[in-house]
Amino acid sequence: MLNVLSYTCIGLGIIFWFWGTSHLLGNRSILFKLHSLSVSDTLGSMSIIIGLLIKIPSEWPLLILAIISLAIWNTVLGYVLAYCSSSGDNYERE
């Protein structure tokens, strides 16, 4: 039962990955791609790590650290990329 659950989580993560990167190929605006990419990458990777957590619970501190660092760093990276790429037109000094 646990094995089935972990494989569904990992499968869900991979489907999220493919869905996210499929948007990357189309020639839409940067922000549209960035949004779909960072959402799908973060959620997909999180469900993959949860799938791993179910599979081998002995390494739970490492995987929890991976989930936390993923949640923080990936969203902040998405924000920084959005800020940097879209600030080309308006000149605000910080």
Next chain:
Amino acid sequence: MNLVIMAMILALLIPIYEAWKNDEVWQRMLAFASIATKTAIMALVISVLRDDWMIGIVAVIILSVGNAALMLLAHVIKRINDVSN
């Protein structure tokens, strides 16, 4: 589990192709950010597969430091764009 790794490698090829095809700097930054996250997660999956903590720790370090480096690069590119305009 090997099938999972194969699927991940396939998912990794798409942003690599995108980074090669597209020559606009921000599209490439997007593709590299996606590659960085995916390789870190793949290293984590392999570490769980081999039940080896060290690879797992390396994967988490790659995840956080890699994204941090991409943020710095984004700011540097922004400064260059600001100066050149």
